[in-house]
Amino acid sequence: MxxxxxxxxxxxxxxxxxxxxxxxxxxxxxxxxxxxxxxxxxxxxxxxxxxxxxxxxxxxxxxxxxxxxxxxxxxxxxxxxxxxxxxxxxxxxxxxxxxxxxxxxxxxxxxxxxxxxxxxxxxxxxxxxxxxxxxxxxxxxxxxxxxxxxxxxxxxxxxxxxxxxxxxxxxxxxxxxxxxxxxxxxxxxxxxxxxxxxxxxxxxxxGGTTVRIAIADPAINVQGLIDGVLPKLIPLLITLGLYALIKKGWTPIKCIILILVVGILGCAFGIWTGDSKAIDENGAGINGGYNPLVEWYELPAAE
Structure with a gap:
């Protein structure tokens, strides 16, 4: 009742x-x-x-x-x-x-x-x-x-x-x-x-996302060029991009999945820098901290 x-x-x-x-x-x-x-x-x-x-x-x-x-x-x-x-x-x-x-x-x-x-x-x-x-x-x-x-x-x-x-x-x-x-x-x-x-x-x-790519001969560090324009430019662009997607109706879950996919593919193709402090057998630092699955450019030799 x-x-x-x-x-x-x-x-x-x-x-x-x-x-x-x-x-x-x-x-x-x-x-x-x-x-x-x-x-x-x-x-x-x-x-x-x-x-x-x-x-x-x-x-x-x-x-x-x-x-x-x-x-x-x-x-x-x-x-x-x-x-x-x-x-x-x-x-x-x-x-x-x-x-x-x-x-x-x-x-x-x-x-x-x-x-x-x-x-x-x-x-x-x-x-x-x-x-x-x-x-x-x-x-x-x-x-x-x-x-x-x-x-x-x-x-x-x-x-x-x-x-x-x-x-x-x-x-x-x-x-x-x-x-x-x-x-x-x-x-x-x-x-x-x-x-x-x-x-x-x-x-x-x-924001630690940086580019690993080297271009031209002798090799030019692309990240160095970007830092000359605006340090932390890539983290800023990623943030603004996600903001634009959310304004268009994307859910946070979709944005997280997008970041995971872009991050994994970017590392596999040697686009993003991985700062793992890795070194080779001679004790020299490995550019990017990892070996990409697809190597489509040559990094300058470590000094």
Missing amino acids: AYNIPEKYQDLTPAPQLDKKTLNKMVWMSCFLQASFNYERMQAAGWLWGILPGLQKIHTNKEDLKASMAHNLDFLNTHPFLVTFVMGIVLSLEQNKADTQTIRSVRISAAGPLGGIGDALFWLTLVPITAGITANMALEQKSIVGAILFLVIFNAFQFVIRWWLMHWSYNLGTKAVTMLTSNAKEFTRAASILGIFTVGALIANY
């Missing part, structure tokens, strides 16, 4: 403020937001699990708690690291015994913009910057410390954000929704620009 969620709670007396211990507990529990992810209600079960300690303290009336749990099982899809922002707002409304329909509407309007903001803040900004710094440490020092440091920095940052958003939005109430929606576009754009700038710097710093 379907449960009809009432529009108003039976006990309309505002509940006392939630203590910091309960708020902090819900911050920890919000980490399991996607533990019960499904395609019917997305993150609804994890959302209810995370917010339940607060609801239990707010609604001492069992029927009100039942109604609150029911409407908090509505479809929800938001950024998992910023979900405590929505939790704080909803808890503030629940505490003041707002209409259930009002709470449901505010929850949807608050959760929606967080997807773009969270992606810009974390995946386009924090991850490239942190990964770029720690990956460089791991490569130079040949140590696992870089990988550990990445995990520590990333998770510490996202957990501090969870904790701060929970307390800030709970104390601010519905005003937080207005602040979010009025500045969401500008914030997302600023974070996206910073992320794109960082990704561009990573391409210039770590």
Whole structure:
């Protein structure tokens, strides 16, 4: 039998403020937001699990708690690291015994913009910057410390954000929704620009694709000519090419397959340089670091 969620709670007396211990507990529990992810209600079960300690303290009336749990099982899809922002707002409304329909509407309007903001803040900004710094440490020092440091920095940052958003939005109430929606576009754009700038710097710093070809007699190193025009030109062209393909409708999977095919064929025909630091039997460096399957030109003799 379907449960009809009432529009108003039976006990309309505002509940006392939630203590910091309960708020902090819900911050920890919000980490399991996607533990019960499904395609019917997305993150609804994890959302209810995370917010339940607060609801239990707010609604001492069992029927009100039942109604609150029911409407908090509505479809929800938001950024998992910023979900405590929505939790704080909803808890503030629940505490003041707002209409259930009002709470449901505010929850949807608050959760929606967080997807773009969270992606810009974390995946386009924090991850490239942190990964770029720690990956460089791991490569130079040949140590696992870089990988550990990445995990520590990333998770510490996202957990501090969870904790701060929970307390800030709970104390601010519905005003937080207005602040979010009025500045969401500008914030997302600023974070996206910073992320794109960082990704561009990573391409210039770590883009290692180079040409192995030598032409003319005496042999001319093609890569040397390209570096004279613009260093890291080939990684830049590859990035711009993939961007153009994605704009035309290509999926990331197709782009990855294309890169694999071009990379394998290019190495087989001696087009791309492989920097494996390989040496021959005499200890001299092997140009390109590998022997291509098809040799259609001669490299200059190693000095």
